[in-house]
Amino acid sequence: MxxxxxxxxxxxxxxxxxxxxxxxxxxxxxxxxxxxxxxxxxxxxxxxxxxxxxxxxxxxxxxxxxxxxxxxxxxxxxxxxxxxxxxxxxPGLTEGMVEYVVGHVLRHHLGMDRYILGAKGWEQIVPPLARERRVAVLGLGALGLACARALAALNFAVEGWSRSAKPGLGIAAAHGDAGLEAVLRRAEIVVTLLPKTAETENLLDARRLGWLPEGAVIINPGRGALIDDDALLAALEAGRLGHATLDVFRVEPLPEDHPFRAHPRVTVTPHIAADxxxxxxxxxxxxxxxxxxxxxxxxxxxxxxxxx
Missing domain, CATH: 3.40.50.720 (NAD(P)-binding Rossmann-like Domain)
Structure with a gap:
């Protein structure tokens, strides 16, 4: 038996x-x-x-x-x-991740926080169409590729990135260090879906965060260690980045006194993107x-x- x-x-x-x-x-x-x-x-x-x-x-x-x-x-x-x-x-985990990523990309693309959080007055800020919004998906494994394709189906201008070349994916994709710089310099919204390895830890450090256009948004449902926490906080404090939506952290549950908890430009979700x-x-x-x-x-x- x-x-x-x-x-x-x-x-x-x-x-x-x-x-x-x-x-x-x-x-x-x-x-x-x-x-x-x-x-x-x-x-x-x-x-x-x-x-x-x-x-x-x-x-x-x-x-x-x-x-x-x-x-x-x-x-x-x-x-x-x-x-x-x-x-x-x-497949269920992949579906859940796609729903989380698409939901938060749309939230930031449409500027929904402005209204959800109770903006006053009648300020009519019309967002660009999805085809005019550049979204970078870092990591083109099963989860990253599914999210990239879902966003592309909504007409977002999606670029993917992976550490090694992955041809024939049906979306624009770059690889390697030079490819990462090119993708980040164009990205208004960045989704990180890489595994944690020695090569990906602190991938988004101060130097690479500096490549992003001013006001860019980061969505991280991948691994907490992909982003240098101190560098991210510094970029947010300086106004270089518009927002960070984070679902994963180096220590979980995220300590109550962690700076991410109270930061006005950070959304914390408790590792729920894809269970x-x-x-x-x-x-x-x-x-x-x-x-x-x-x-x-x-x-x-x-x-x-x-x-x-």
Whole structure:
């Protein structure tokens, strides 16, 4: 009997048990889904950051570790993890991210805060059309590309950027250091959707923030470490940037006394842009179990060298 260990934490078990069992039944897989098992008997581990499983050495039979989160930075560097690691690429998670990004891009594009926050008088400030608004999406993985295409479908002038070339995406895209400078110098709204790696940490530092046009807006639902916090606050204080909408932070929950909390040009949302939904995530996990049992290549395997 194939043994699948749910090691994503006791708090998530009530949420995931029924969807996982349902997905396993739909896939015709007869497995033993458990919360505890002898390590040498486990074939697959369903994982989330904060799991009690931190030493993978005893799991000698394990064929794959299946992460419930899109981010893997808290596990990818674990030296005991020699099994294949698969990150979560969930259609439901992607939909949620697209909705968050499109909603906040439209909010800033249309200048809705002016009215939502109770502007007085009758100041009729007409925004440009979407095709006249340049939006940069940094990161063209599954989430970034989906957001870029959704914004392009609304006629925004979208430019994407990735660390390496990604041709044939159907949107304008640049790569490398020179490409990043060119994209940022044109961007009125910037969306950051890169993974956290050694190469992307503090990607938006004081120098690169200085490339942005005056009044530009940043939306970060990717990773808190992508932006230098002090440099961002300095740019906002100086009036160089118009606003920052932030969903992710270096420390979460964001401390109550953090300067972002009270800053008039910062919107803080509590890491809600794209959550993993048990019903759709369970099907992603089970599909990899099915593929593993059938001897097929696993989906969404993490490249350890790149960190995602």
């Amino acid at each position: 194939t043994v699948v260990l749910f090691a994503a934490g006791a708090a998530l078990w009530p949420e995931y048990e029924a969807p996982l069992r349902r997905a396993l039944a739909e896939a015709g897989l007869a497995v033993d889904l458990v919360c505890a098992a002898a390590p040498e008997a486990v074939d697959y581990i369903i994982y989330a950051p904060g799991s009690p499983v931190q030493d993978f050495t005893p799991y000698t039979r394990c064929k794959a570790v299946l992460n419930l989160w899109a981010g893997v930075e808290r596990i990818v560097g674990n030296a005991t993890l020699v099994q294949p690691l698969c990150r979560m690429v969930d 993993t939904r048990a019903s759709s995530a369970a099907r992603v996990v089970v599909e990899n179990i099915r593929r593993g049992e059938a001897g097929l290549p696993l989906l969404h395997v993490v490249d350890r060298a790149r960190g995602y």
